[in-house]
Amino acid sequence: MSGLRVSGLRAEYGAARVLHGVDLEVGEAEIAVLTGPNGAGKTTLLRALSGLVRARGTVTLDGVRLLGRRPEEIARLGVWHVTQEGGTFAPLTVRENLRVGARSGRHFAADLEWLFGYFPVLQAHLSQPAGTLSGGEQRLLAIGRALLARPRLLLLDEPLRGLAPRAEGVLFQAIHAINRHEGTMMIIVEHHVATALRIAHRSYVVESGKIADLRTRWRW
Amino acid sequence: MFFQQLAEGLGAGAGYAALALALVLAYRFTGIVNFAQGELALLATYVAWQLVDSGLPYWAALPVTVAVAFTAGMLTERVLIRRVESAPGPISPVVATIGLYVLVNALAALVWSSALRAFPSPFPDAPAGLAALAAAGLAGLVLGALALVVRHTGLGLVMRAVAADPRTARLSGIRVGQVAALGWGAASAVGALSGVLLAPSLFLEPAMMTGVLVYAFAAAVLGGFDSAPGAVAGGLIVGVTETLCGTYLAFVGADLKIAVPLVLIVAVLLLRPRGLFGTAPVERA
Ligand SMILES: Nc1ncnc2c1ncn2[C@@H]1O[C@H](COP(=O)(O)OP(=O)(O)OP(=O)(O)O)[C@@H](O)[C@H]1O
Ligand SMILES: [Mg+2]
Numbered sequence: 001m002s003g004l005r006v007s008g009l010r011a012e013y014g015a016a017r018v019l020h021g022v023d024l025e026v027g028e029a030e031i032a033v034l035t036g037p038n039g040a041g042k043t044t045l046l047r048a049l050s051g052l053v054r055a056r057g058t059v060t061l062d063g064v065r066l067l068g069r070r071p072e073e074i075a076r077l078g079v080w081h082v083t084q085e086g087g088t089f090a091p092l093t094v095r096e097n098l099r100v101g102a103r104s105g106r107h108f109a110a111d112l113e114w115l116f117g118y119f120p121v122l123q124a125h126l127s128q129p130a131g132t133l134s135g136g137e138q139r140l141l142a143i144g145r146a147l148l149a150r151p152r153l154l155l156l157d158e159p160l161r162g163l164a165p166r167a168e169g170v171l172f173q174a175i176h177a178i179n180r181h182e183g184t185m186m187i188i189v190e191h192h193v194a195t196a197l198r199i200a201h202r203s204y205v206v207e208s209g210k211i212a213d214l215r216t217r218w219r220w
Numbered sequence: 221m222f223f224q225q226l227a228e229g230l231g232a233g234a235g236y237a238a239l240a241l242a243l244v245l246a247y248r249f250t251g252i253v254n255f256a257q258g259e260l261a262l263l264a265t266y267v268a269w270q271l272v273d274s275g276l277p278y279w280a281a282l283p284v285t286v287a288v289a290f291t292a293g294m295l296t297e298r299v300l301i302r303r304v305e306s307a308p309g310p311i312s313p314v315v316a317t318i319g320l321y322v323l324v325n326a327l328a329a330l331v332w333s334s335a336l337r338a339f340p341s342p343f344p345d346a347p348a349g350l351a352a353l354a355a356a357g358l359a360g361l362v363l364g365a366l367a368l369v370v371r372h373t374g375l376g377l378v379m380r381a382v383a384a385d386p387r388t389a390r391l392s393g394i395r396v397g398q399v400a401a402l403g404w405g406a407a408s409a410v411g412a413l414s415g416v417l418l419a420p421s422l423f424l425e426p427a428m429m430t431g432v433l434v435y436a437f438a439a440a441v442l443g444g445f446d447s448a449p450g451a452v453a454g455g456l457i458v459g460v461t462e463t464l465c466g467t468y469l470a471f472v473g474a475d476l477k478i479a480v481p482l483v484l485i486v487a488v489l490l491l492r493p494r495g496l497f498g499t500a501p502v503e504r505a
Binding site for chain 1: 377378380381384385387388389390391392393394395396
């Protein structure tokens with residue numbers, strides 16, 4: 001029963017139906033990459049999984065049903081959603097941002113060291129309010145927070161957006177390291193398909209609120 | 221004479237500061253301006269009076285009162301605010317707090333009548349000026365302790381995270397509803413301090429906090445409405461200005477004193493809309 005199973009997932013904003021029965025799976029320690037045209041419903045799919053939008057259908061994580069729970073309860077079950085924008089607390093310092101949701105104090109110092117190995121830029125701005133970081137730095141902070149939380153399932157919505165090419169490579173190294181060492185399952189929504197597929201175990205194409213019929217679905 | 225007035229201004233200011241801080245806390249955690257904040261403080265002050273009246277020593281009644289106020293604030297958030305929060309538009313929750321204001325006020329009059337009641341001073345043996353300063357010191361102590369908790373504990377960090385961005389807080393696994401209730405509890409407890417500190421000089425009666433609420437609003441606006449230190453500084457400024465104007469400006473006197481905070485509000489809004497201490501939103505320009 002381990003892993004994420006989604007079947008018949010439907011969601012709408014008011015009268016506008018966005019998801020029309022999505023089926024997908026993420027196995028133990030797998031990374032799934034989601035691509036598809038703008039407005040296809042990728043962000044909405046992640047929102048449905050993390051409880052930000054109401055949805056119907058079945059979603060189980062390690063056999064536990066997720067739908068119908070509040071976002072904070074889903075987060076407590078180990079799902080961490082890095083949204084398309086935001087994900088940081090603007091008035092709090094970088095250090096405080098990393099602390100919220102991170103593993104217990106005992107691990108925190110070591111976890112920080114680990115993170116700074118990949119993102120020295122965060123260390124350089126440790127006591128600066130997050131709201132004053134550059135766009136790319138804020139993005140790295142939001143993802144860094146997610147990595148420190150050591151979730152069971154990590155949902156990343158366009159993690160590369162706004163990042164310089166060098167940062168892209170480092171970010172994927174960090175993501176990959178967490179995936180291998182912790183067995184973290186991930187769904188990565190990304191338009192930079194080539195980069196994302198390098199670390200993917202499977203991929204799905206979302207089109208008009210469904211997984212595309214001619215789904216490219218690799219396993220390796 | 222001047223120092224006596226200054227001390228009394230600071231004493232009154234500490235009371236305004238506490239209620240202003242309560243308004244700011246409730247606002248930061250739920251985005252709602254709680255017009256019933258003063259009445260919750262009034263209720264707590266009546267509880268304190270009842271306890272002292274039935275023989276409990278003042279310094280034992282105080283913590284009990286604060287605990288009761290804390291609970292009342294939490295209940296208000298859980299029972300009332302949470303239900304109206306999701307109503308469309310920013311007005312409904314505020315109207316609900318005005319409803320609560322009227323309800324609590326009527327309740328206080330019903331239970332304790334509208335008679336003026338003498339309320340004990342925390343420092344009955346000190347001369348007036350010194351007692352006022354000591355009261356201000358007491359308020360400072362409590363607010364300082366609160367600031368320490370908020371700045372330097374894990375719980376404080378969680379509270380600041382919720383105040384900064386409830387959605388991101390939820391996605392981080394923080395039970396935002398509980399934290400908001402805690403914030404309203406803290407607000408109500410701080411507000412109770414305001415009532416208890418001001419009651420010895422104002423006398424306890426159902427309308428006691430009405431004027432204080434106006435002063436507290438002035439103080440909060442002066443401080444920027446989102447800044448806790450700003451609210452405290454604003455309260456002290458309002459208290460001192462009001463007292464000194466009442467004494468030294470003949471045309472103000474006792475009757476026009478209540479206009480002083482209103483003039484301050486308008487002046488601040490015209491000259492510095494963000495308040496004296498209001499934080500510019502932390503964002504890159
Ligand atoms: N809050 C909302 N209210 C109403 N409609 C919305 C809302 N959010 C998204 N939509 C609509 O739902 C559809 C799917 O949006 P979604 O954000 O899930 O797409 P996406 O696949 O993430 O696109 P992109 O690649 O551009 O990020 C779009 O047509 C969008 O206009
Ligand atoms: Mg999207």
